[in-house]
Amino acid sequence: MASDNGPKKSDRDKDRVENSISKQRRSLIKALAGIPIVGLFGLSLFEKRAYDKRNNNRIFKELGLESLQDPNLGEIESARKGELLRIGIIGWGVRGGQLSKALGFLHPDEENSMRENGRLEDWLMQDDLNVAITGVCDVFDLHAEKGLAIAGSELRPGGGKSLKLPVKRYRRYQEMLADKDIDAVVVTTPDHHHARISIDAIKAGKHVYCEKSVSLSESELNELYATVKSSDRVYQLGHQYVKNSIFKYAKEIINKDILGDITLVETTTNRNSENGAWIRHLDKDGNPRPGSEKSIDWEQWLGNAPKAPFSVDRFYNWTKWFDYDTGLIGQLFSHEFDAVNQLLRIGIPASVVSSGGIYHWKDNREMADMLQCVFEYPDKDMTLLYSGNLASSLPRGRVFLGNDASMELGASLVVHADGNSKKYAENIKNGLVDPSIPMITFDPNGSSVDGVSSATESYYASRGLIGTNINGRNVDTSHLHLAEWIDCIRHGGEPSANIERAYEEGIAALMAHRSYVEKRRVEWDPIQRKIV
Amino acid sequence: MKTYTNLQLYSLVLLRILIGWHLLYEGIVKLLSSGWSSVGFLGESQWIFSGLAQWIVSHDGVLQTVDFLNTWGLIAIGCGLILGLFSRIAAISGAALLLMYYFNNPPFIGMEYSVPTEGSYLIISKTLIEALALWIVALFPTSKQFGLDFFIKRLKK
Known part of the structure; x- marks a missing residue:
């Protein structure tokens, strides 16, 4: 019997087995369909990374700024050990x-x-x-x-x-x-x-x-x-x-002459609150904060300043009076000056003109709440401008304007090439540099410097929105x-900030203050070393 | 599944793989940019999740966990969808994750964000549509034929 139907049946079986094997094989291939896709993904990812890196490196090479990519540049130096x-x-x-x-x-x-x-x-x-x-x-x-x-x-x-x-x-x-x-x-x-x-x-x-x-x-x-x-x-x-580690990057950009001739530096203060305008003698509920002649040695507080009756206002809000401070200049411009002086070593200005007034906070203050100071440095072919405003918090930033590029230095660093720069003309023409988007951005909270950054990144940077710090630590700059x-x-x-820098800053601030108070242009006599 | 025509089947597989590709890359990018954090996104959170988002942002440990889970979640979901491995779980969790993004920054009338979106939206955004598409992928599974779930099915037999 078996021999009768044998060949026929075995053929059928063979067909069936072959069929099922090829079906199985097809099922197997179908089941594994995703694997080549993952391979393709990996390949594309690799290509994109290489492309981005090439592009990024190109601009740094072009500008001679490879040093900016040194990951150790922004490192925080730790304090050396020593005696108590x-x-x-x-x-x-x-x-x-x-x-x-x-x-x-x-x-x-x-x-x-x-x-x-x-x-x-x-x-x-x-x-x-x-x-x-x-x-x-x-x-x-x-x-x-x-x-x-x-x-x-x-x-x-x-x-x-x-x-x-x-x-x-x-x-x-x-x-x-x-x-x-x-x-x-x-x-x-x-x-x-x-x-x-x-x-x-x-x-x-x-x-x-x-x-x-x-x-x-x-x-x-x-x-x-x-x-x-x-x-x-x-x-x-x-x-x-x-x-702030950002200053090291800024210094490198200055040293490498990325900006060209810097003829103007604009610095600003933008505040719009009672606290910002030095009104600090009231607590959250509007009651005077603690302190009386019993608990405060008022005479010692006054020191060499002219006699004045005790008041909680004076004790907490001393910045409002000439006897104890120079207001916007001493409290806020001083930081701006130091930032610029540390970067550009501008020193003492040849002349200063200040103007402004008490335009918003009409209390008993002497100090201007709106102030413009212009510092001239003819030997450096440069003007330093300060504009302090206590009645608008529109961020105006701190900008170094050069004839080849400008640098905004705030929570992050952004460099834009100038559309009319001769230095970058070639690269603007060939598309490597686009004056409408940042040429260099650096965000101290992120980990890398970017050349040719995306629109989103520049948007973030210009608004100082980037508050990302994950693996890095937030370090107090005062501690450093x-x-x-x-x-x-x-x-x-x-x-x-040694005594040389302090002296330069002190003179610049006193010149600005005197110009405001005396309503005149104030000059520095470098031979007599005195303000005239 | 038997009732799918070939065209229907292949289209569904393609949809699954494309979404997988997108999510996988989103995850990989976050992994590769070491400075990345969800802080900017969560800081902008509005509507029902804003309280939770603020809480996350203000706790470093929690934030780091969320960042880690988000990055690796995206990578796992993306791989799952492309390879067809645990595809249904991947699709459902992907949809849930996308809905979280959507409800943290919903394009509702009167809600404005300083982070720019890459489109103009009125209530419906691409994120919401992608979430729904993933829900469809979960409802119409294809991974037992086109995917590693084939082997899981066989193991279970």
Whole structure:
């Protein structure tokens, strides 16, 4: 039987098996259809990356800016180790607390609130500077108590240990300066004390970190300069701003002459709030903040300033009066000046013209709330412009205008080629450079520098919208600035905002202020070294 | 599935693969740009998820987790859709993720964003359409024929 139907059946079977094998094979091929697609994806990705990289490199090569791509350029230098430094802080307002934090000392209340909002981790990553705040000086009991609590706090960043050294309150700064157990002082008082305390501190052998303004009078500024120059103590002015890694990129761009001849630098202040206009004597509910003649040593607060009756307004809002400050110039232009001076080394201007007025905040202030200052540098073929406005917060940025390109330096750095630049004419023609989009952008929170960036990136950059910092840490620039000062104390060297820079800035600010007050063009006599 | 014509079947497979490609690249780009974070996007969040978005942004650890999950989620979903592996789960989670994006920045009347979109929208955006397309992909599965789910089906037998 089998032999009868044998060949026929086996043929059928064979067909069926072959059929099913080819069907199976087809099913298998279908099931694996996605794999070549993934391969294609990988290939396209590789090609795109190579294309982007080629394009990106091309512009940096063309501009000779390969150094900008060095990933170490923006690196934060950590403080070198050294012996314990015992610091006294004079003045425990808001800034005193901020600088303590930058030194590694937190008020217990702030520690709790930072723990709650998740900001404590960043702070704990800060380097341990091996310092102790052992001296607290303030004319206001409440502020001094706050200072004692901060100085006595035990939590330290960077794995540091609390040394539990005794903290002493000094009623007068002179007592602190006379104490040999204090190595260095941080001056965060209202501005009218800065120069006097700094001079006395250097003379007493202390190193000084002082907030801006440097000085409110030319004679005191000269005395400070002479005192620091004839001493081996380290003086640093509080311009932490330039410790932003963005400045290294800006410096490189200046050094490589990407901008061409810089004939104008525009700097601005754009604020529109009571706090921004130095109205700070009321709490959230509109009640006067604490302080009375009982808890404040008013006479010491006035110092060498003319006698004036005590008021909470004056105590908290001192920036409004000429006796204690130079307003927009001292508080805000000073940072702008330092930023420009650190980049371009402009020094003292040949002349300054200021104008403005009290146009919005019509209270009892003397200080302008709208101010324009024009600083001329004929020997550098350059004008520095400052425009401060306390009644509009429209961001106007800080711009360096060159005949080949302009650089905006703010939260990020953006360089646009000039449409009429001769230097870039060739590259504009061949399409490598497009004047309508940034030629170079750098975002310190992102990780890379971009040449020829996309429209979205330029949009983000120009609005300072990029708040991305994931793997990198948020580092307090004040911490870096203090670390530099401490490093110079321990190992020698000149800090970036040394007495030379401070003097240049102090003179420029005093010239601008005098021009506003005297309503005239003010000049610098480089031979007599005085303002005329 | 037997009722699909070949044209219907191939079109559905193509839809699945194209969406997979898009999501995979979105994920890879985030992985390759080391500075990327969802901070900018979440910071702009409006409507029902804005509270959650603010909470995420203000907590570093949470933010990092969300960024990690988002990046790798996109990559996994993209691979799943292209390869046809766990395709239904991939399609549904992809649709859910896209809806999250949509509801964080919905193009509703009166809601404006400083981050530019790559189109002009009135209530309906490409994100919403892509989410719906993924839902269709989930409802009309193709991966047991065109995809690695074929082998999973066989293993289960």
